[in-house]
Amino acid sequence: MAVLNMMRFQLCALQKDRKSILERLQVRGVTETKDSEAQDPLFFKADTRKQYTDFLKSAETAARAVGILDAAHARPKSMFAALQGRKVVSPSEWEAIARQSDEMIHAAERIVELDKDIQATKTEITLCETQEAVLELWLDLPVPENYTGSPKTAAFIGSLPNERSVEDLQAALSGWLSEDAVQRAHLQIISKSPEQTNFFILCLKQDESVMEEALRQMGFTKPAVPEDAIPPAARREQMQSKRMSLHASMAENQKEIQELSSLAESLEQLEDYLTARANKYQVIEQMTQSSHTFILEGYVLERDAAALKKELEGAYMLAFEVSDGDDDAPVYLQNGDFVQAISGVLESYSLPGPGEIDPLPVMSVFYYLTFGLMFSDAAYGLVLAGVCAWLLRKFKNMEQGMKNFLQMFFWCGISTIIWGVVFSSYFGDVVNVVSRTFFGHEVGIPPLWFAPLEKPMLMLVFCLGVGVLHLTFAYGMKAWSHIRRGRGIEALYDAVFPVGLIYPLIVVLMGGGIFETMAGFKLDLSAAASQTCMAISGVCMLGIVLTGGRESQNWGVRILQGVYALYNQLAGWLSDILSYSRLLGLGLAAGVIASVMNSLGSMGGGGPIGILLFIIVFLLGQSLNFAINVLGSYVHSNRLEYVEFFGKFYEGGGRKFTPFGVNTKHIKPTLE
Amino acid sequence: MSELGFTFAVLGAALAAILPGMGSAEGVGIAGQSAAASVSEDPSSFAKVLVLQLLPGTQGIYGLLISFVTMSQIGLLGGDANMSLAKGLAYLAACLPIAIVGLISAKHQGRVSVSGVQMLAKRPDQFGKAMIFPAMVETYAILALLISLLAVNGVAGLTTI
Numbered sequence: 001m002a003v004l005n006m007m008r009f010q011l012c013a014l015q016k017d018r019k020s021i022l023e024r025l026q027v028r029g030v031t032e033t034k035d036s037e038a039q040d041p042l043f044f045k046a047d048t049r050k051q052y053t054d055f056l057k058s059a060e061t062a063a064r065a066v067g068i069l070d071a072a073h074a075r076p077k078s079m080f081a082a083l084q085g086r087k088v089v090s091p092s093e094w095e096a097i098a099r100q101s102d103e104m105i106h107a108a109e110r111i112v113e114l115d116k117d118i119q120a121t122k123t124e125i126t127l128c129e130t131q132e133a134v135l136e137l138w139l140d141l142p143v144p145e146n147y148t149g150s151p152k153t154a155a156f157i158g159s160l161p162n163e164r165s166v167e168d169l170q171a172a173l174s175g176w177l178s179e180d181a182v183q184r185a186h187l188q189i190i191s192k193s194p195e196q197t198n199f200f201i202l203c204l205k206q207d208e209s210v211m212e213e214a215l216r217q218m219g220f221t222k223p224a225v226p227e228d229a230i231p232p233a234a235r236r237e238q239m240q241s242k243r244m245s246l247h248a249s250m251a252e253n254q255k256e257i258q259e260l261s262s263l264a265e266s267l268e269q270l271e272d273y274l275t276a277r278a279n280k281y282q283v284i285e286q287m288t289q290s291s292h293t294f295i296l297e298g299y300v301l302e303r304d305a306a307a308l309k310k311e312l313e314g315a316y317m318l319a320f321e322v323s324d325g326d327d328d329a330p331v332y333l334q335n336g337d338f339v340q341a342i343s344g345v346l347e348s349y350s351l352p353g354p355g356e357i358d359p360l361p362v363m364s365v366f367y368y369l370t371f372g373l374m375f376s377d378a379a380y381g382l383v384l385a386g387v388c389a390w391l392l393r394k395f396k397n398m399e400q401g402m403k404n405f406l407q408m409f410f411w412c413g414i415s416t417i418i419w420g421v422v423f424s425s426y427f428g429d430v431v432n433v434v435s436r437t438f439f440g441h442e443v444g445i446p447p448l449w450f451a452p453l454e455k456p457m458l459m460l461v462f463c464l465g466v467g468v469l470h471l472t473f474a475y476g477m478k479a480w481s482h483i484r485r486g487r488g489i490e491a492l493y494d495a496v497f498p499v500g501l502i503y504p505l506i507v508v509l510m511g512g513g514i515f516e517t518m519a520g521f522k523l524d525l526s527a528a529a530s531q532t533c534m535a536i537s538g539v540c541m542l543g544i545v546l547t548g549g550r551e552s553q554n555w556g557v558r559i560l561q562g563v564y565a566l567y568n569q570l571a572g573w574l575s576d577i578l579s580y581s582r583l584l585g586l587g588l589a590a591g592v593i594a595s596v597m598n599s600l601g602s603m604g605g606g607g608p609i610g611i612l613l614f615i616i617v618f619l620l621g622q623s624l625n626f627a628i629n630v631l632g633s634y635v636h637s638n639r640l641e642y643v644e645f646f647g648k649f650y651e652g653g654g655r656k657f658t659p660f661g662v663n664t665k666h667i668k669p670t671l672e
Numbered sequence: 673m674s675e676l677g678f679t680f681a682v683l684g685a686a687l688a689a690i691l692p693g694m695g696s697a698e699g700v701g702i703a704g705q706s707a708a709a710s711v712s713e714d715p716s717s718f719a720k721v722l723v724l725q726l727l728p729g730t731q732g733i734y735g736l737l738i739s740f741v742t743m744s745q746i747g748l749l750g751g752d753a754n755m756s757l758a759k760g761l762a763y764l765a766a767c768l769p770i771a772i773v774g775l776i777s778a779k780h781q782g783r784v785s786v787s788g789v790q791m792l793a794k795r796p797d798q799f800g801k802a803m804i805f806p807a808m809v810e811t812y813a814i815l816a817l818l819i820s821l822l823a824v825n826g827v828a829g830l831t832t833i
Contacts, residue, residue, distance in 0.1 A: 348798075348801065453825075456821065460818075578815075581814070581815065582811065582815075585817045585821070588737075589737050592740070593733065593736070596736070628730065631723060635803055636810075638800065639808070642804055643808075
């Protein structure tokens with residue numbers, strides 16, 4: 001399995017069947033439509049933007065209404081909500097959603113309107129509260145604040161900065177007014193605070209202008225009030241009763257929303273239904289139409305083409321033509337579960353470009369391998385695989401993306417178990433620590449192969465070996481993709497030479513002393529074998545020098561570029577292989593930190609308190625280490641694929657096949 | 673036997689815990705500020721930006737690892753604590769790769785994580801790529817970890833000094 005063959009289709013049918021055909025295509029979900037050009041004046045393109053945006057707007061209203069309902073009345077949500085997948089909806093239920101859609105749109109609009117009202121009322125209530133707080137300062141004033149006096153008197157109502165008593169005021173005023181005039185005036189402090197004093201002065205008309213000037217000099221300000229104001233106490237009462245009624249109307253609106261909260265699920269379904277309608281109008285805009293016919297173009301998988309053709313031709317009068325796909329064709333990958341599980345990792349990078357091969361099969365094997373080597377603890381692997389397997393069994397209806405993700409971690413977990421057994425790591429060294437601390441007699445599980453901490457150099461050699469193998473497969477993919485495109489000679493230049501360059505060197509290295517001190521063994525190479533290896537490597541070097549710059553016509557330039565290519569090859573091999581030392585680094589880190597946690601836990605000795613301490617430290621420490629190392633192994637497995645593996649052959653740039661279908665968030669319509 | 677040798681070895685273990693820890697604290701710190709800003713706009717991005725925030729945190733763990741291995745090798749956690757001055761200095765030197773590279777790489781990784789969080793805010797579908805950029809920086813911390821680990825183990829096996 002691999003990249004499935006994508007075909008182009010052209011469908012020509014009668015306008016009267018348009019709605020029915022589109023609905024059928026939408027539910028089938030096997031075709032991706034594309035814009036078609038009107039080549040004949042007989043044909044035209046329809047402008048459906050208005051319908052499209054109208055439906056989308058209604059869908060948004062429905063979504064907003066759901067948000068409002070959920071905020072008012074939270075629906076019970078399971079911890080595993082993300083895994084439960086969309087609710088499956090039968091055709092008759094879908095019909096029912098369609099039938100009720102107008103009614104439900106009204107309900108959604110009503111909910112949004114109620115919410116708008118509530119928000120407006122809230123603002124108004126805040127306004128009332130602020131005004132009431134201001135009026136609080138003037139409650140003892142018997143007249144409105146804009147009272148100016150009687151025919152014979154003048155009133156000054158307002159504030160002066162700082163806290164003042166009546167005596168302070170009189171003293172201050174006597175600087176401008178005569179003693180008599182000050183005594184004649186009525187001075188009343190209505191309220192005061194350290195910042196300001198609010199007062200009421202009534203003086204004779206004759207003193208008015210001097211009084212006004214005096215107050216102005218002191219920094220007098222008048223409160224802002226409406227023209228037809230009534231005395232503050234009465235105004236406050238009005239304000240209070242207004243606020244009460246606002247509260248009542250808000251409560252009423254809230255109650256109505258509460259009553260409508262049972263609609264949340266139906267409104268979600270409405271949102272999906274309306275989005276599906278909107279998508280249909282998008283497709284209608286892509287068609288070319290005449291008064292009686294329409295033409296729709298797009299892509300369909302070769303796998304589905306025949307069945308679709310048969311179904312459509314059986315049901316309608318139409319022409320359905322299929323031809324080979326072009327370079328614009330979208331990409332669809334199909335593999336077994338084991339391989340397809342890591343498609344998410346590939347999609348995060350890029351899908352294969354036109355004519356490229358599917359890297360998933362090789363990639364998946366090495367992905368699981370490298371993940372396992374980095375996580376490398378049998379107990380952690382068991383936990384990881386166990387949790388994923390349990391979730392996969394329990395939530396059968398989960399979305400495909402989530403399913404792939406969990407399957408990927410399941411296989412990563414299995415690989416981790418295997419490497420954990422090979423290198424003997426079970427929560428680090430928990431078996432040794434527990435047996436030593438609590439049973440007084442240390443036992444351990446011997447590794448199937450060796451313990452990496454005891455022979456780190458051998459482990460390093462092994463990890464680099466895995467790297468060489470991974471990179472060799474990368475060059476193999478490069479060769480294969482050249483051969484598939486009928487460029488066998490390029491496969492020789494770009495894949496055979498680089499591999500032929502490095503392998504003999506590795507063999508020679510394996511016969512040397514450095515290798516022996518690292519790995520503990522060496523190849524017994526005869527001098528002739530050694531020389532043959534060097535010769536093969538030399539030929540490949542020469543090959544790279546001669547072909548590395550083959551785009552260039554000038555032989556001088558070509559050779560120079562070839563030398564540079566050789567340098568790049570050697571440096572590239574060195575840095576790529578060394579990059580796999582992260583397998584050792586992260587693998588040791590996982591095991592050693594787990595052991596650190598175990599030693600910390602065992603510091604309490606073997607008594608009951610020691611056991612309690614051990615359990616607590618073990619649970620906390622191991623969970624932390626588990627989380628950090630899952631993350632690290634995931635990130636660095638990705639990196640090894642993206643940089644070291646893909647760097648050798650993969651171009652990417654493909655577009656994912658996104659069929660015209662019912663793209664829903666909450667429900668999954670089915671055919672049967 | 674010199675007591676100073678043991679002191680230098682402990683100094684090495686301490687530096688391996690201190691410097692990468694400082695670097696990771698700073699890296700995770702700045703990435704966390706950016707992550708919080710991103711979550712305030714889009715709470716559903718929490719899980720993804722949390723991963724990005726955590727990425728510069730591994731240097732601190734690597735440092736802890738070397739520190740612990742050193743302490744257990746030199747007998748600080750029980751055992752014979754005697755060693756020559758040369759051996760003590762060799763332990764100190766063995767701790768330096770992760771101590772120094774851990775400090776600096778964690779800071780830089782933190783900055784790349786910040787950019788990753790910002791990138792994710794604009795393109796929520798590009799998580800895979802946003803995660804790979806910080807992982808590139810981490811490579812050098814892993815290489816340093818590897819050398820420190822091999823060196824500490826190597827020094828422990830030396831009998832001639």
